Amino acid sequence: MLGPLREGAPRRIGPYEILARLGAGGMGEVYLGRRDDPDAPSGAYAAVKTVRRDVAGEPSFRDRFRREIQVARLVRSAYAAAPVGGDADTGLPWLATAYVPGPSLSQAVRRGGPLPVATVRALGARIARALADLHAAGVLHRDLKPGNVMLAVDGPRLIDFGIARASGATTLTATGMMVGTPAFMSPEHVAGARRVTGASDVFCLGSVLCYAATGEDPFGDGPLAAVLYRVSQAEADLERVPEELRGIVAACLALDPADRPDPERLVELLGGVGGRMPAWPEAVREHIGAYGTELAQLVAAGGPLLEVPAAPAPAVPAPGPLDPIDPHAAPTMGPAGAPALPPAPRPKRRGLIAAVVALAVLGGGLGTYLLWPGARPELMPAEADPAAPATGPRVPGVDDRGLMDASGVVPQNLTQRPAGWKPWRAKLTAPAFGCSANEKALVCRTTDGRYEALDPANGKPLWQADLVEDERDDRSFISGTGGLFIAGSTARPVVHDGLVVLASDGRIQVRDARGGAVAWEKPGGGSTGEASRPIVADGMVFTLTQAPGAATLGRAGLAAYALADGRKLWEKQLTNDVTAKVDMRHFEPLAYAAGTVYALSDGGLIAYDARTGAVRGQVDDDARVCEVVKVLGTRAYCTGIVRQRGAAPEAHLLDAPSLATRANLPAPVADLDPAVLTGRTAAGLDGEAGALKVFDPRDGKELGSFPVKAAPAGLAQAFSAPLLAGDQVVFADYSSLYTVRLGKGGKPVGLRTASVPGAPGARAEKRPDPVNGMDYADMLRGPEVLPVGGIGYLVYDQGVVTSLELPR
Template sequence: MGEVLGPLREGTPRQIGPYEVLARLGAGGMGEVFLARDTRDGRGGEDGPDTPTAPEDGVFVAVKTVRRDVAGDPAFRDRFRREIRVAQLVSSPHAAAPVGGDADAEVPWLATAYVPGPSLSQAVRRGGALPVATVRALGTGVARALGDLHAAGVLHRDLKPGNVMLSVDGPRLIDFGIARSSTATTMTATGLMVGTPAFMSPEHVAGARRVTAASDVFCLGSLLCYAATGEDPFGDGPLAAVLYRVSQAEADLDRVPEELREVVAACLALDPADRPTPERLAELLEADAGRRFPWPEGVRDHIGEYGTELAQLVASGGPLLEVVPAAGPVVTPDVPGLHSVPTQAPVAPPAPSPRGRRGRVLAAVLALAVVAGGLGTYLLWPESEAKKPPVKAAPPAAPPAAPRIAGVDERGLADASGVVPQNAVQRPAGWRPWKAKLSKPAHGCSAGEKVLVCRTTDGRYEALDPASGKELWDAKVDSETPDESYMSDRAVYFVARDSTRPTVHDGNVVLVTGRKLQVRDARTGAVRWEKPALGPQFVWDTRPLVGDGVVFAATEVAEDIESDKVALTAFSLADGKELWTKGLTNAWISNAERRAYEPVAYAKGVVYALSQGGLVAYDGKTGTLLGEADPAARECMELKVLGGSGYCASSSRRPNAPVTLHALDARTLAAKASVPAPLAAVSPAAVGPNAVVTSGKAVSVLDPRTGRTLASYPLKAPPAGLAQAVSSPLLAGDQVVYADFSSLYTVRLGTDGKPAGLKVTPVPGAPGPRVAEEERVPGYGTLVSKQVRVPEVLPVGGIAYIVYDKGAVASVELPK
């Protein structure tokens, strides 16, 4: 089960106190920690009252046990008894609540509320440093937890990234294993260090018999430094060297963002009297997470994996066990629902028992999993799924809320998979169906909760209110380029004012115009910051990408202006600070090699770009090269990322050349597996865990495991003499969604991906098929504004925003 849940070993007790043991969470020097479920009346037991209970309410707990050999030491039992008493003093919404313990049991145990999420150390190791806004909110939560502990007379004394768990709604402080009452004497002999060296205070290192509340604040400063940089604050090397730097408070804060440096330095003051109190620290950080804690997308997905595994475990109906065969190594069985339940749709529990509350518990866990990480960990294909025995379909259940999305365009989200979760919470307040008209033909749009923005064929941007369709703002930049977009006789695209497609990301609109990368306020259009960047390169679909607080854009290498050298540059979304830059091309690009060298997708901390040598993957925070596309996929120019895989279609530049679909490792871009025929010969429009959607003469839904076509819907032909086009289909929630010049088309998919039939919804204000009116301008080429181009469907919050090439815009509700 990876880093989340492990199977129970032979001999592990199935019951500890009032708790049913379900899985193994980990082990330490003194014992093991288990995931368990409270079986007492009113706390999730089968005979409890008929009241819904959420995971946070104590149904699931983390039970810490002590090794039998250690438990035989009376002195250790005394220490463990004190630990239980200390834990019982803790009452804080920012700490894992203690729920019980027994130091006199045969196997001593201590139970606290289970936090379904990774530790801060796990999250940073996987995704890198956190954005400034997240670090502020994280520090505020932990500071408030320390304030609550100190008010109860408790010192933590081991505040480190491994003891801060990340839940959907914020951090939770755990493990008071070496905590003690502030009125108690030390639990260790003089000179015996208790804590983690890189996250100690000078008082810890000095062997003081009485550390203070200020010592916890020092450790929190180290933790904030780690969260903001991804590195230990006092460096590495020999233990003695690290401890010396700690003892002198010699932390390296150069990489800490400027907005955080002063407050971190205050926490790391050598004199305890100079450090802020936890309450003052919360004020200095000035963070209020509001309704949704500002975890970056990668961390939210990481948290979702924990909720997903918990949901799958509950759905399996029993604990996670390992099986020891008669001969051979230990293996974990395929428990139905544990390894094979897809996470796009809810997993329903077995038929309700008159004695059980598992159904309600499962529903709560599923809601947690989806709210935390969206689609979470996908059921990946093509990992020999066709060879696995089919899983019996579960009874239908009401789907939980999907995650919020930052913004959507014609490719879907930043991962370009075409999968767009739908959450009704994102429906604008007061929304009603509407239609509007842009002042010029549309030329690439993006939408989110707060704004719908379109580039127009004259290189401007027009922003509409998603609730009403009323104009919010427009923007243009003077440029030496023509003020109309056109396609030359050599099929090279020239976009007016060097304007890219816009990218909506929460409250921001990110775009490049006039060779300037701009971040604008979504509602007002005010420019927050701008930096030099490249506009469209030979195609008009160019766009900047945004993920986890970082903006990625193609830039020009200053010293190689005449050689067309292109780089990928990462900027901080908050202030435009350049984080790193990597070259995508060599000094010279031949005409045959001209492509749009730019970022093409972003997912789970990795940014993908097209380089002169093919697709490449970089760590989004550091710019570290993670991999290059397998040589067989060198001709791929786009990538769709789904879970642990990336999918790209390649073909030679010969007319009618066959297409080959490649499955690559999402982190290294190494060849992962061959895809099943006939899927291997398609270029998918959308790639989901249970369906692959293609578009050509028909929109088709294919089974990702076998390649078999599940359904095909021919495109409606226009009347004779007229022309129309069809949008690229997306997977919006549990529906395939696309549009032509007259109607919106939706196909609902079952939990197994099986289509349920086509629904046609007329679109008010749709232009209908029209007479083609292409116009050429001598010396330039064909004007884009006169071409028949595909509409775009942008689904957000159960609403479909449909933008037509001539500038008509309609907003309709997706069928329920």
């Protein structure tokens, strides 16, 4: 588990703030790092591996580390810890992979005993899938052992490619040098590193499965020479392996590599990976939960875990109950003659808040607690000092769906409060029609197709922009026949750090958020509906390239650009050449999370690798009706538009990024189309009942219902989409701001209502003209609440904007 930083330990490596020590090996230390950018691939947290300073100057080791980084970049698998960065040429070379908050298989088995057969099958199939992905990229793992299989709440992750190499590369080891952990080597390992192949990884996986099923090393113990001899002859003792698994394990442990199944075949033999991962045994769930709790405590403390002077004590403290010395995680290769670094002492920790910030896992009956890395470290514990500043990550920008993952979850960090801020009220020059904000700017689209920017500190105008060249194209309306027209096909703005991305009139622009100066412009962009927006994350912009319409016969595409300079990265078609009018939908990018961009195509929701445009997944047939998606950790939630009168809405729980269906959610949740979906809570507004409804998304059980104030007779109210700001759901109507705090396990605590000074109040609703339709400027539309840094920016449909402090 997490260890304190020793004196002299680095406080920043590359883009990562160093928070704690994860361990050490022959080459150096491994740290827990947090990236400043919450939209970073695979989340904000990473395991950052470094090279010892005393060997970093050796050309052979720097070359080897450079090659390790190159190998890690080849790894793309849902069941391997994703590589997120590295630098071999800096003073302290480093490699970062996504942090997995959970125990290793070795730790879990030694604490909780052997795993059930069904669990071993599912674990083995997923690790075999990871091997297949590695091998397809030309990478061998070469050190597959229980200590390199981490157990996350939703399944295993293969880690540590520290002695991996591209299959076509020349090994840097000397002939005959063993690379690996003795009890989990293959005969080829023992014979010499140059003979290792993909079949060697399969042999090692067989040993891992034996260990998982029995709790014992497959080749016994005793003197090293005796263990290595039994490995070299493939003399494994499988008597205690359950009969259902024995044949598969034996096939993996065949002496002749040609007799072993390849990873793809092994996935099939073990039952595949298409279904949901079975629930971990209770002991493993608790063990995983302990890791999530510890991470949550560290995040809540607001700083790194530091070593403090300890009272006189024995030289080597005994390992704690959750952190025993792990023989399966021992370092396997270091510089010649360099001893492995000893385990760090475990002095008392300081600065930790005792409260646990944790969320129960959605679906699957896993029933444990987990802080999703990078997803909700912003939640403040209920027992924390309400006057203390929030310590969540900085968010690049917020709109009515929250962040770019569209989950509705928005971290709150009080350092994002603009300097000199005081409550204020302002008015746009035209009705608001979709806004985005951070501490640098609040930018709104207006119903006439323009953009207006305000200063978040005081509400004063910053700049305006009109990308629509035709002055006659200044109305957004719904025709009498139901046709939707947006002035200039202008999309919602996206404020991202110091920039704002605009898309209108067939072009996309990136401007300075404060001054409005154009940084670059490219063709493409626009809107297919009132909710359309570009997707901006991880240094990239994803935008519609062709807006559907009569001129293009419904053709639509998706393009990716570099945010810094507008360089085009890739482009994909979302539709066939011609789309029938009856099949027209809002084909466009929808969300971004963990290096994946999600879009709606004519085949349904589809997931692309953000860097390359490669397809990562597509919805199953039962979810092709989905037109929106909300991404939360490794899960995605989608709903479909009801097109037939009397038909019930459909909701699906999907795997992200494959988009394979995990489960169909109960009708009460589907009927609400929740705007907020947390680990144990689905929250949405029930317009007919006039209440915020909170459900458990796993079984549809209602956790709470909170009525809101009814509009005065003859007048009407409209509501904003609810968002989770810190630990409370926030939403508004034309008069008030509502907050509902979520307690332990996502249970709603109570509704608070606060009047909003300067709010326009309820108004009479105008009826549409059956012939001419209705302008959006005249419609009764809900306000937007944009929570940033503990401040709520409330934007009302007629253009009134207010800024006030959120209750805490």
